[in-house]
Amino acid sequence: MKPVIDILDERIGAAMAKAAGGVRGAAMVRPATDPKFGDYQVNGVMPLAKKVQTDPRTVAELIIRTLKINDICEKPEIAGPGFINLRLKANFVADRLLEINADSQKRLGVEKTTQPKTIVVDFSGPNIAKQMHVGHLRSTIIGDCICRLLEFQGHDVKRQNHIGDWGTQFGMLCALFDKILLEAPRGEAINRDETLADIEEFYRQAQSLYKNNEEFARTAHVAVVGLHTGDGPWVTYWKGIVKTTTKHFREVYDRLCVTLKDEHIRGESFYKDMLSDIVAELKKKKLAEESDGAVCVFPEGFKNKEGQPLPFIIQKSDGAYLYATTDLAALRYRVQELKADRIIYVTDARQSLHFQMLFKVAALAGWAKPDMLIHIAFGSVLGENGKPLRTREGENVKLKDLLTEAVERAKAVVEEKNPDLPPERKDEIARAVGIGAVKYADFSNNRTSDYVFSFNKMLAMDGNTAPYMQYAYARIKSIERKGKDRGIDVEEEQSKVEKANLTEPAELDLAKHLVRYVEAIGAAAVDYRPNYLTAYLYELAQKFSAFYTNCPVLDAGADKRPTRLLLCDLTAKTIKHGLSELLGIEVVEQM
């Protein structure tokens, strides 16, 4: 099914070309800014009129005269300085509704792209030996949403979880493992089931020992070398740490309904053997040079505080490599081995300079074209005090704790609102609502802005929140249940609709919005902005609520009820699809 807006754009575009005698101009069909202007408005007449030096309203008249559109719209109206307003015919909307309902692929009438691309999405990227914290939330869920959107559009998405699993800090940690082993009583092997909390404690111990104990520091250095060369027990310790931590990642991802799996993990260590080659190649290409002992690329257009060229450092003066080096290696790998047409990096906005430089250097080296590299930046999660969210002790808020609190708070609301539900159902609702609220609040904010994290707001029943959306869905499901209780065969009845009967304003309004799901997905995907999707869904839920209060479903007459059941069903399917397929938020049948 071709999106309505695209059909309109084509038809208007053709009529415009005729009217302007070959002078080209975009139709610029947009959703109407106000319902009283209809459903869509044509913004392209005025620029075109300017080109042909004619009064815009006269041009609009000419366009309308040749325009063949009465199969879709009511008579177009010219308004204001030269807008053409378009209002969809109820008949057309009714037909569309049935097409969406008949969509055998269950895609709600949304076509796949005709130009599928291979798109690498780099997101989440937590660190080994540490718990995931609130700083990983946005990258993880926004990245996941982008993957889901692109995949639904038909692209080949390659998720890459670029975890921090390499670096000198692991030398310390491995050295501590070794120490514990040596000091353990004979026969008592190191506990292989150590938890992440243990590892975090080890981490603290190791840091302190490293500072205060020379022998330990030496062992740590040996361990770093050992990790590189693969000698000694070091790699075994490291693998154990990785295993324990990734298990924790998995738990968090599952809880968040994020589609990241173990096979998407390709951490920094994966690229360790490519780093020297990256430096060598950049040197060979005369892009990298030595400066103050470090190997640097000085891409044009970047300046430091003193106005000197700003370096992109790829090798430290002590010979060690940096994340710049790893990122270059990863980038090259993704283009050359994963055959990426596009690479999307989902990280916080503070890293934008790094990515600007990375992309520039990659382009200079000929590893990628600039327009295939995209940094999707996002703002910070702030506490009520307007500063980055932290615990009272000033520590990072652990994601696990944050989600647990969200679920607990949701549980309290369920207990209050619906105390008679069975306990396991309450838990299910609390989980969906609590986790959903955290995710939805993040998605519904503008990606690029910081936002203030507030359990109270995200769990509110009013407004653009997960519970509101989930409630709308649950109410529809309740209608279906009630219908069945009354002996109405809901599926049968709506499947027999041959012509949707959209006479009530609330019905037509809801139906029109359902037809436009594809537009919301397109808008969200093209700018990588989940909030366009949440805005659409919220509007859908609002329109459903209006319909719900104005149009009885089960008590409607035989001429009305089938269409209303159909509207309910398609609304439920759209909400469910948007929430659970595209945003990764669970819906519940009952709240």
Added chain:
RNA sequence: GCGCCCGUAGCUCAGUAGGAUAGAGCGUCGGUUUCCUAAACCGAAGGUCGCAGGUUCGAAUCCUGCCGGGCGUACCA
């Protein structure tokens, strides 16, 4: 200093290649329940879109300057 982002209702925020009278939610005020979940719905009040110029048929949106805030800016990631 330079660079990036931001400044929209009392509060939190939307505003989809510049479009018509700038929208929600919270809060405030008023109304709706013998009726499919009131975790809902309807209505009202509330704005010099930081300030000043500019570009043009038209600017919250683009350009310039200023004010205010956040972040970044050579060997952390």
